[in-house]
Amino acid sequence: MHIDIITVVPGLLESPFSHSILKRAEDKGLAKIQVINLRDYAVGKKKQVDDYAFGGGAGMVMMIEPIARCIEALQKERTYDEIIYMTPDGETFDQPMANALSLHQNLLILCGHYKGIDERVREKYITKEISIGDFVLSGGEIAAAVVADAVIRLIPGVLNDETSALTDSFQDGLLAPPVYTRPANYEGMNVPEVLLSGHEAKINDWRFEASVRRTQERRPDLLNKQENGGSDTASNEK
Structure with a gap:
């Protein structure tokens, strides 16, 4: 490009x-x-x-x-x-x-x-x-x-992991779910057990549900846009 x-x-x-x-x-x-x-x-x-x-x-x-x-x-x-x-x-x-x-x-x-x-x-x-x-x-x-x-960043090969861009917020009309890394326990704050389970299907289900929940809480307009089957296009920089 x-x-x-x-x-x-x-x-x-x-x-x-x-x-x-x-x-x-x-x-x-x-x-x-x-x-x-x-x-x-x-x-x-x-x-x-x-x-x-x-x-x-x-x-x-x-x-x-x-x-x-x-x-x-x-x-x-x-x-x-x-x-x-x-x-x-x-x-x-x-x-x-x-x-x-x-x-x-x-x-x-x-x-x-x-x-x-x-x-x-x-x-x-x-x-x-x-x-x-x-x-x-x-x-x-x-x-x-x-x-x-x-x-x-969407051009194939730009990101080290090309699947990363596909899981970004807004790619599927939802906000991205919460993410965690080590340590699994920090001052009593634990990572959700499902993310430590190694069970891919359950992890994917948790991430989807967390995405929907976060979108409902923070950007319900995105869900409304999906329900209406369209997108807002007329908004407005010098």
Whole structure:
């Protein structure tokens, strides 16, 4: 998988992609993440990428011209399955969306900043708009890192144990069950006996029941979504 991320502050993305699973994916040759500085496509001494909004109002707007030059230059190098814009009014990112995106080969993510981007960019280039929640960030870089992390970890071979991703929260519409490790007894707090039994069927039953119980307690909306046979899609990041 190849992911290109367009940003006006590339330094914000240096750390997330230099450690842990994302770094391992690059080292294994399973994913390539390229951070593109939008100012490289701006003109003039100041490399301006934003301007005042027509009609007035507070805040600056990212200009169409440098974004268009950047996207079109990148499109000459590869064909993108999706050109994604991180925005508060996008579709709320969730595990099914991460699963779907992980099947693609090339993704381009545009990080918003200031008061957002000129609407004509969205009309001409963007194929998918994503939000990571109903709140506003200073820019889309952190949100883009969230999406990249969630997607890349699903690529076969990235995790040492590929079944790990399949048992994550939300993969089956439920939260993950509680987990334990040694010691089996800590200051009188014991691990459930069934997990020490070695009986795989009973352990699986316990984990499923614990998942359902935890979901009922903490995220009953997930169970309601399953009962309704659909998913909520309209929620809302700069």
